[in-house]
Amino acid sequence: MTTFDRSERLMWAGQGAAYAGSFAKLCAYPVPQLLDAAGVGPGVRMLDVGTGPGTVAAAAGARGATVTAVDAEPTMVELAGQAAPTAHVSVAALPELPFADGEFDAVVANFVLNHVGRPKVALAELRRVVRPGGRIALTIWAMPPAAGQALIGRAIQAGGAVRPPHLPAGLDPDDEFPRDESGLTELLDAAGFREAECETLRWDHRASADEWWSGPASGVAFGGRMLLSQTPRIRAEIKRHFDLLSSEFAGEDGLLSLPHAALLARARRGPGS
Template sequence: MTAFDRSERRIWAGQGSAYAGSFAKLCAYPVPRLLDAAEVGPGTRVLDVGTGPGTVAAAACARGAKVTAVDAEPTMAELAMRAAPGADVRVAALPELPFNDGEFDAVVANFVLNHVGRPQAALTELRRVVGPHGRIALTIWAVPPAAGQTLIGRAIQAAGAVRPSHLPAGLAPEDDFPRDESGLTALMGAAGLREAVCETLRWDHRASADEWWSGPASGVAFGGQLVRSQTSRIRAEIKRHFDLFSSEFADEDGLLTLPHAALLARARR
């Protein structure tokens, strides 16, 4: 396990409910396209890696698939069990999954590769557990990010927040890759996957300012941990700048329209 992986475990510990009430709705947007890319339908043996609150697992169950789901965080797995009672939900983490070689017809991973320290090793493990000619489909956040994705980060930076030592700056250089269509496609090829293709998804996420702020205020994800680690004065400054910048995205009813962009990639073993 890398230093990045250990940090991710600490960041997400106990955060299932807070994530479900804030960013989970945003991350649900690509789910139908993700399942289509993996050709998930009736009888498909599908593994949902990093299931979070079970959004993908529940959608796959609704298609009649035979669903197994895993997440590294126990509070996420508990939520997934409720959301997808027909799925076999377990606590497990990349890059070592508790499954036999070729056990699944398809593997899906919705915004999971962003949270592993060795992305190529993670993809190699996904390739191992899918059968011959099996499908792998995944999403990650695109770089450069869309305007809505930068709102919280802008507020953190404007307030002069300092990153604490327990939060890593990012992946080791030898493990990182360009977060664009060509970069993700190349990474999948390097992991031994065939016929890799990637596209960019763009959408506007609608949320109230209070809902959007609830994630970082509760310590969800890297940004939330960064907010929570600041002094009370800096936290107040972050919130002040968040309120100021939020007005750029607000309509007359106060709802925010937040542009986002993600990469959707698919390949075969």
């Protein structure tokens, strides 16, 4: 486990409910396309890696798939078990999964590769557990971030936040890759997958300003940990800037319309590989 991985575990510890009430709704958007890309339907043995509150697992179960789901964070696993009661849900994490070689017909990972310290190694593990000829589908956030995704980061920067030493600065250079269509496709190729393809999904996420602020205010994800690590004065400044900047996205109904962009990739494990 890398320093980045350990920091991610600490960052998400105990955050299941706070995530479910904020950013989980955003991350649910690509789920139908993700399952289509993996060919998930009746009888398909599917593994959902990094299930979070179980959104993908529940949707796959509704399609008639036989679902196994894992997450590194116990509070997420508890929520996933409630959301997808027919799935087998347990605590486990990349880069080492407790499954046999070729155990699944399809493997999906919704916004999970953003949270691993060695993406190529993680993909090799996903390739190991999918059967020859089986499919993988995954999403990650595109870079540079779309305007809605950048809102909280802009407020944090404008408020004068200082990064605390316990938060990871990023991946080691040897593990980093371009967060665009060609970069993700090339990473899948390098991990031994076949027929890798990638597309960009764009959508406007609708949320109230209070809901969108609730994520970082509860310490969810990197932005939340940044916020809670600041002095009370700087936290107040960040909130003030958030209120100012969020007005750029407010509609007549008062809700924010936040543009986001994600990469959706699909590939196969080669027959006999």
